[in-house]
Amino acid sequence: MNAFAGAAAPTRVPTPKLDTWVASQDFDKPTLVIDVDRVEEQYRALKAGLGHADIHYAVKANPAPEILKRLTDLGSHFDAASKGEIQMCLDAGARPDIISFGNTIKRASDIAWAHAAGITLFAADAPEELDKIAANAPGARVYIRLIVETSEADWPLTRKFGCDSDMALDMLDYAKSVGLSPVGLSFHVGSQTRRAEMWKPTLDQLSVIWKRAKDAGHDLTLLNIGGGFPAFYGEAIDTPTDYAARVIALVTETFGDIPQIMAEPGRGMVAEAGVIVTEVMLVSRKSDRDVHRWVYLSIGRFSGLAETEGEAIRYQFETDRDGDATGPCIVAGPSCDSADVLYEKRPMQLPLTLTSGDRVLIRNTGAYTSTYSSVSFNGFPPLDVVVI
Ligand SMILES: Cc1ncc(COP(=O)(O)O)c(C=O)c1O
CATH class of the missing domain: 3.20.20.10 (Alanine racemase)
Known part of the structure; x- marks a missing residue:
């Protein structure tokens, strides 16, 4: 189920080969899987x-x-x-x-x-x-x-x-x-x-x-x-x-x-052939009164999601907790750079149960991700790419 766009969103493009392979693997770093x-x-x-x-x-x-x-x-x-x-x-x-x-x-x-x-x-x-x-x-x-x-x-x-x-x-x-x-x-x-x-x-x-x-x-x-x-x-x-x-x-x-x-x-050829597998690093609030939660992922603006600049490209996120109640989240990357925020102007609705260690799939990310990924900003490795 798609956690991102709410009830009005069309269903996503089916990618059975990617889904089966991704579900069968463990990942220790953010990885772009391409079919x-x-x-x-x-x-x-x-x-x-x-x-x-x-x-x-x-x-x-x-x-x-x-x-x-x-x-x-x-x-x-x-x-x-x-x-x-x-x-x-x-x-x-x-x-x-x-x-x-x-x-x-x-x-x-x-x-x-x-x-x-x-x-x-x-x-x-x-x-x-x-x-x-x-x-x-x-x-x-x-x-x-x-x-x-x-x-x-x-x-x-x-x-x-x-x-x-x-x-x-x-x-x-x-x-x-x-x-x-x-x-x-x-x-x-x-x-x-x-x-x-x-x-x-x-x-x-x-x-x-x-x-x-x-x-x-x-x-x-x-x-x-x-x-x-x-x-x-x-x-x-x-x-x-x-x-x-x-x-x-x-x-x-x-x-x-x-x-x-x-x-x-470019995009039309490869975007839908890829999914990024990433994980939640931290979920927090800035105060008790904060209506937003911050969800920090293991991938960010500098490790492959550069096209979130200006929130121009809004990716679809999926988690195993989709279906649970959701709340507005500011989504950010893991680096020590305050520009490394993906979605803040239009927060994302993500499950309230989301917690660190949870797997997050970012759909249709085969284009303009691996090529934008920095080599070792803050010591994070570049986005791994696996082609199946
Ligand atoms: C010269 C040129 N051709 C083609 C493309 C691919 O565009 P798109 O990914 O929108 O298909 C680009 C993208 O930057 C480009 O600069």
């Missing part, structure tokens, strides 16, 4: 909706070698943020020509390394980045990332990435002038964009720029629609196939036919 078959199901479901668009899995969401290997076998392409991620994809058997170097912020020497390794497609959102690519990967294909003005996503990726429309047009010209091949545009609608209809304003903005670029004589063939495909965190979402099909329908309605579409799902 790689579930990743395959998500890949197939997204691919069914995306049609002829290529999936470039966003490796940053979870680079576990077993995931990369399975996706390689299934024919997935990859979006890598760094030399390290490219190497992990190559180690998993991916061909370099299906790996894009999608970070707009790259070291010159890493671009040269990637070029030598056979990577041919790079992202940029600034002239200086184009200079670096031209110098270190001469003749490479590039796509220009556009800034997304508004986002309804739970985890927006605005401001830091992309350039505005006028600059994008100049960038396409500039890329040509330095000998690169500017093949297209990219954007990211924002991570955890819960409904496909939320893509419409962004697609409308982008299509204006796409048309202006074509009118200016740029032979654009590639639209990279980024990630944003949601995971289930307690609020009903469409199935991956329906969601992806709707997004592609919106793209086609807005842009017409495009020779090559790339999608870069």
